Amino acid sequence: MNDVLNLLPLIDSLKDEVDATRIGMRGWSRGGMMTYLALTRTKRIAAVVIGSGVVDLEEVIKLRPEMEADVIGQLVPGYATNKAQALRMRSAIHWPEELPKDTPILLLAGTGDWRVNPLSSLRMAEKLYQQRHPFRIVMFEGADHNLSEHREERDRIINDWFNTYLRDRKPWPSLVPHGR
Secondary structure: OHHHHOHHHHHHHOOOOOOOOOEEEEEEOHHHHHHHHHHOOOOOEEEEEEEOOOOOHHHHHHHOOHHHHHHHHHHOOOOOOOHHHHHHHOOHHHOHHHOOOOOOEEEEEEOOOOOOOHHHHHHHHHHHHHOOOOEEEEEEOOOOOOOHHHHHHHHHHHHHHHHHHHHOOOOOOOOOOOOO
8 A cells, every 4th residue: 555655745746747636546356445545644645446346355265265464464464463453444345434525536447257246346336325425436347356358348438437527527427315
């Protein structure tokens, strides 16, 4: 996480070449988990794309038990001494209220993904909705973890998202129920 956040001073040092107020972040799979964590530590990220993102490590272990020993147990600090707390601290499904409300999140998932349960994106969308957090979710029918079957559409949607909320700085529509 520190490596990711250390990019911010680098971006600031390039002030004559980049606009440091238009930072976007894209995280895929475990990178989605890292993106959620980054959002809790800075408000400088203006728009986010999370593809096939891990939002619940307990669910990951249930779906793919080998991940506990092969990845989580080795990479998550404090896992051996306090498993429940370590998993919760890295599972955004438990703390959507900690995400900056002015950072729109695009969630992408494939319904044929065996690595990360696509329903976890739906559950995260529900949590974001309850928080009135700006988000959009796109489920790609039959798509794998990388949405390979929909590569062109996936890339167009991501580019449109960043163009809308970074390049064009479009405000998010009202999240208050309306339309009568």
